[in-house]
Amino acid sequence: MAPRCWRHWPAWLRTRPPLARNLLSSRRPFSTQERIPQICVVGSGPAGFYTAQHLLKHHPRLHVDIFEKHLVPFGLVRFGVAPDHPEVKNVIHTFTETARSDRCAFWGNVMVGRDVTVPELQGAYHAVVLSYGAEDHQPLGIPGEELPGVLSARAFVGWYNGLPENRELAPDLSCDTAVILGQGNVALDVARVLLTYPQYLEQTDITEASLGALRQSQVKMVWIVGRRGPLQVAFTIKELREMVHLPGSRPILEPADFLGLQDRIKDAPRPRRRLTELLLRTATEMPGLEEAAHWASAPRAWGLRFFRSPQQVLPSPDGQRTAGIRLAVTKLEGVGEAARAVPTGDVEDLPCGLVVSSVGYKSRPIDPSIPFDPRRGIIPNKEGRVVGVPGLYCSGWVKRGPTGVIGTTMNDSFLTGQALIQDLQGGLLPSGPRPGYTTIEALLGSRGVQPVSFSDWEKLDAEEVSRGQHAGKPREKLTDPQEMLRLLGR
Numbered sequence: 001m002a003p004r005c006w007r008h009w010p011a012w013l014r015t016r017p018p019l020a021r022n023l024l025s026s027r028r029p030f031s032t033q034e035r036i037p038q039i040c041v042v043g044s045g046p047a048g049f050y051t052a053q054h055l056l057k058h059h060p061r062l063h064v065d066i067f068e069k070h071l072v073p074f075g076l077v078r079f080g081v082a083p084d085h086p087e088v089k090n091v092i093h094t095f096t097e098t099a100r101s102d103r104c105a106f107w108g109n110v111m112v113g114r115d116v117t118v119p120e121l122q123g124a125y126h127a128v129v130l131s132y133g134a135e136d137h138q139p140l141g142i143p144g145e146e147l148p149g150v151l152s153a154r155a156f157v158g159w160y161n162g163l164p165e166n167r168e169l170a171p172d173l174s175c176d177t178a179v180i181l182g183q184g185n186v187a188l189d190v191a192r193v194l195l196t197y198p199q200y201l202e203q204t205d206i207t208e209a210s211l212g213a214l215r216q217s218q219v220k221m222v223w224i225v226g227r228r229g230p231l232q233v234a235f236t237i238k239e240l241r242e243m244v245h246l247p248g249s250r251p252i253l254e255p256a257d258f259l260g261l262q263d264r265i266k267d268a269p270r271p272r273r274r275l276t277e278l279l280l281r282t283a284t285e286m287p288g289l290e291e292a293a294h295w296a297s298a299p300r301a302w303g304l305r306f307f308r309s310p311q312q313v314l315p316s317p318d319g320q321r322t323a324g325i326r327l328a329v330t331k332l333e334g335v336g337e338a339a340r341a342v343p344t345g346d347v348e349d350l351p352c353g354l355v356v357s358s359v360g361y362k363s364r365p366i367d368p369s370i371p372f373d374p375r376r377g378i379i380p381n382k383e384g385r386v387v388g389v390p391g392l393y394c395s396g397w398v399k400r401g402p403t404g405v406i407g408t409t410m411n412d413s414f415l416t417g418q419a420l421i422q423d424l425q426g427g428l429l430p431s432g433p434r435p436g437y438t439t440i441e442a443l444l445g446s447r448g449v450q451p452v453s454f455s456d457w458e459k460l461d462a463e464e465v466s467r468g469q470h471a472g473k474p475r476e477k478l479t480d481p482q483e484m485l486r487l488l489g490r
Helices: 018-026 046-058 075-079 086-099 118-124 153-161 185-195 208-215 237-244 270-284 289-297 406-425 437-446 454-471 481-487
Strands: 038-042 063-067 104-107 127-130 150-152 177-181 221-225 249-252 300-305 308-315 322-333 340-351 354-357 392-394
Touching (some): 038 046, 038 118, 046 063, 046 086, 046 406, 075 153, 127 406, 150 153, 153 185, 153 354, 177 185, 185 237, 237 270, 249 289, 322 354, 454 481
Parallel strands (some): 038 063, 063 104, 177 221, 249 300
Antiparallel strands (some): 308 322, 322 340
């Protein structure tokens, strides 16, 4: 053990005046041997959990509290991933390990910005990370958008995934044709759920209410519309392959949309080239005997419409519901993924009874004290450090915008965690003790807020699994917050 007596200190330090020694110690980086850094993460989706995971892994004593507005954790993994993609939800096992760490705590049913403010969190913690994602959708901004029968993809996805705020959505599926605006992975998820036979969805964790509605659905045709061309689609080859081979459905693609693409993709990045090649084969090549027989007997269909931009939702004669959508025909200016769609002056009316807008998610500010860029829908930041607010960080979609997949969010969140650790070790964060959750718990109690712990969630999780087993499925999601609180004895 190192000697503690001052006689054993180096002579230069023994002779330094006391004030100078005090100044020296006050500028030292945060010492993990002296205090436990208290860190707060807002949002328990992939960005929040991956940020917490990185912090816990790379700092031996640091403690993380994760706050979530819902009673249940996992954010987009629970409420955004399609029910027929259970493999994507396997990251929940990793998140559960993080939440069970004795240096991490999950607190659900706490809405930051309403139940507790960001400045109050900053006063209780050494650093705060905002990872609350993109909770809104991009409006179309066209006449007729308010008509019954027009939905956002975010609301529709939330409906079939059991998001409490969308549980009463009740989309009208009595029409034979639906139009999805946007050509990303979410658009294909919506199309696939609309067209998948209910007996396949019965084996997933889709909510019973939405499954019942899909059993009665009359939708037989789904058009997936994009304002640009095949080279600019945003979905991945995995999602496209699933659509091409979807049981009971056949693809409808116009060969003319793909003229000349074979030569133009030779030098494209491999993912874009492979994706376009699959589109080309589907649109222009004769299917094999087995696939041809499958398509010939398929009662449902889906199609990609390119170079079309929504101009107006058309009302029924009585003006009470959606009857179609008017699309502006576009052309491209520029090349590749940066090409812009500009109107040609021509329009096209497409009859339909359901319009689902899948043109993007959008983050929103949750506290007036936080800098926010409303145009880009992000918190201004440099490598995750919120501009002009020391000790405040962001990760995930609220940091970079709603782009990428869960793996993208993981890497992004690790970078934010790395920046925070660097600031902590560099002495750029407060070095004095912070009370952490002790102070916040008192504030929440005085405001009548009842936080839900991770052990509480595990009780709800067991209830969902139990109900699912009785129904012959993985789980039956709880969607009513009041019922969840009753199950917890609140």
